[in-house]
Structure formats: C-alpha cells, structure tokens
Amino acid sequence: MKNYLALIYTCLILVSCSKDNEPIVLSSENSITSFALSINGEIVNGTIDQMEKTISFDLVGAELSSLKPIVQYSNKATLSPSENESQDFNNEVVYQVIAENGESSMYKIIIYNRPIGVESKILTFSTVINNETIEANINHDDLSITFNSGSFDRTALSPIITISEHATISPDPSIPQNFETPVKYTVTAENGDISVYDVMVNAPTISNMSSRPILLFTRASLFITGNFLDPNLPGAELYLFDGTNKYSLPMTDSSSYEQNAHITVFNFYTKIPENIPTHKNYRIGFRTDHSDVLSDIVIDILAENAPKFVSLNQTSYSWNDVLVITGENLTEIITIPSNGSIFIVKKSGNYDYTLNSSKTEISLILDYRYFFPSHFGRLPTEKTISFRTQDGRMGESFTTIFN
Secondary structure: HHHHHHHHHHHHHHHHHHHHOOHHHHOOOOOOEEEEEEEEEEEEEEEEEOOEEEEEEEOOOOOOOOOOEEEEEEEOEEEEEOOOOOOOOOOEEEEEEEEEOOEEEEEEEEEEEEOOOOOOEEEEEEEEEEEEEEEOOEEEEOOOOEEEEOOOOOEEEEEEEEEEEOOEEEEOOOOOEEOOOOEEEEEEEOOOHHHHHEEEEEEOOOOOOOOOOOEOOOOOEEEEEEEEOOOOOOOOOOEEEEOEEEEEOOOOOEEEEEEEEEEEEEEEEEEEEOOOOOEEEEEEEOOOOEEEEEEEEEEEEEEOOOEEEEOOOOOOOOOOOOEEEEOOOOOOOOEEEEOOOEEEEOOOOOOOOOOOOOOOOEEEEEHHHHHHHHHHOOEEEEEEEEEEOOOOOOEEEEEEEEE
C-alpha cells in the first residue's frame, strides 16, 4: 500500500512539472470589427473591408475636422492612434491594430463627403396631351412655368418633371393635377432651401408690335394682339402701367382664331383715355384672376395738346368731294387706309391739304382715286382716319364712308 501511494505522488509531481514548462500562446488577433462616427448627433457606421483593410463612409456635408471614432477591435489588441483621440478626417487617417503577440494590421479610413445640395430648380417640365409631348417654358427668375394646351382637356394632367440633383418636389408629379387654374410645385433642396414654381397653362402673352416706343396722344386707338388674351376670362383687364400706377383700358372689337392646335390668338382695339397723364415709358398689361403679364412694348403717351375730333362736313365721300374736319389741336398729317395700304396725307404735290392757323379745321380735296373702293371695283367702305404728327405720333381716330 505504501508503494502504491508513493507511485501516485510521484506521478502528480511529474504532471505538475510538465504544466509549468508549457509555452504561453499570445493572441494574434488584430482586426477592427466596428468603426463609427458621430455626425450631427447621429451614429454612422463605416463599411469595413477586411481583405483590403479599408473602412469607408458615404457622407453629405459632414463636419469632419475633430471627431472621436467609436471603435471595436480584437480582444487583447491595442489601437494606434487611440480611439479616445480626436482626428481630422478631412485628411487621410490610418489606424494600426497591434495584436497581443505584436503582429499588426493597418486600416485606412476612406470618407466620401460630398457637398450638401443647395439647388432647388425644376430643370424640365413637359406633358403629353392628345398623344403629343409639349415642352413647357421655364422662367427661373420669376419661378414661372407655362405651356399651351389650346382647347384640349387639361383637368387631369401628370407632367414629366426633372429637378435638381438630391432635391425633392411636391406634389408628386405622378399625381394628376387640374391645370384649369395655376398649380404650384415646391422644390426643396437638400439643405432645406425651397423654390415655389407657378405652373400656368395657356398663359396670356402680348405680342410685340414694335421694337421702338409707340408714340401716341391721349384718345388715340391702339391695336392689341397676343396669345390667350381672352377678355371673357374671370377678372380680365387691360391696363397701362407706368411703374407705379395702373390705368384701366377698354377692350373693343375683340376677335380670335386658332393659330394651331395649342394656341388661340386674340385681337382687339383699345383707346387711350383722356385722363391718362403724359409718360414716356408706359407698358401694356393684361391681368385675370390667375395671371398678370406685362408686354415688352413701350408706349410713349402725350396728353398735352392732343388732337380732338369734333365733326365732318359729310356722312360719306366720293371722288372730288372736299373732306372738311373740325376739331382742336388738329395735325398737319392724317392717315387714310385704302386697298391694304395706309396713305400719309399732308400738304404736298399729291394732295391739296390745308390746316388753318388755329388748328381747328382741315380741308382735303379728294381727287386721289386710290382712296375710293369704287376705283378697285368694290362697294363703299367705312374707313378709319387718324391724326398724325411729323414724328409719327398718332392721335384720335374717326370713321366715315368712302364710295
């Protein structure tokens, strides 16, 4: 029995000596398992590629100059630089993970930090009407968009819209809208800036009748033409605008025609009222309940000494009759239309025209056959005669019959 116990004791001593002599194995783990940044109060995790030893971020307008990362890495390893140190991630940063056994790996931090979007524009706007794509006109200065549908139905159109990159738009373009009245689209940039576009279908436009200022007296007539200048629209009004004041103008003898499937052209006359003051830079305006447009036409109006028609000596005129006009501030020139032309009539070798010294009476011997429809084999016609000055300023008009 003593020998047996001695054997066991000897074996325990041998085992104990064997464990004390085993080498200590140190960890070789040197990986980053998680890497995050706090951006504007939000924790953003990087994407780790363990093969390439990269950690990448896709950020927008982030402030990166002084950030402490939130890092998890292998047990018993050390990290350099420390996760407790702030770094400027605008520059390249590399982290070294050193395992317990001294082996290390290097992780490069790659950050794509594009600028935040600041643009809030509608870049293109189109719609399909009657199987035809219609491109709209976009004015970024006054945030207006216009396109023409003519008489086609526009109560449920879904436009095709492109906007600035990274921006959003409301309402959703895929939702049909009723464009019988203007529709507002709000574009919001990524940084929160907004632009509100007014979209109008069949927007009124006033055609440019002259590249130079139109010279008129008060009481003069003016022909207006343009697209969708419908005097029957709710709130329709024609006016003169001097930059501060608006003066309402009458609309008479209105007519319209379809220029094509999408455009209706309206024509009418207006007359400059007597109570409008002299001003060299009037503009013609047309407004409705849903729109207000100004022409590029400059109207130079003179109120002082404006010619005024009072009477004629006859109700109709034939060849060799004498036309006598009475009035106030009458001019040295009148205009008479005939056969598609406008004749400028004044004292000359062609016309026996006189104006008395008080400018109250004009006398014209009508011995010029081209004035008369009968010369061209036509029936008597009502003609509009107008007063005119040497510099082309037009005054009041009146009508009579030429046989």
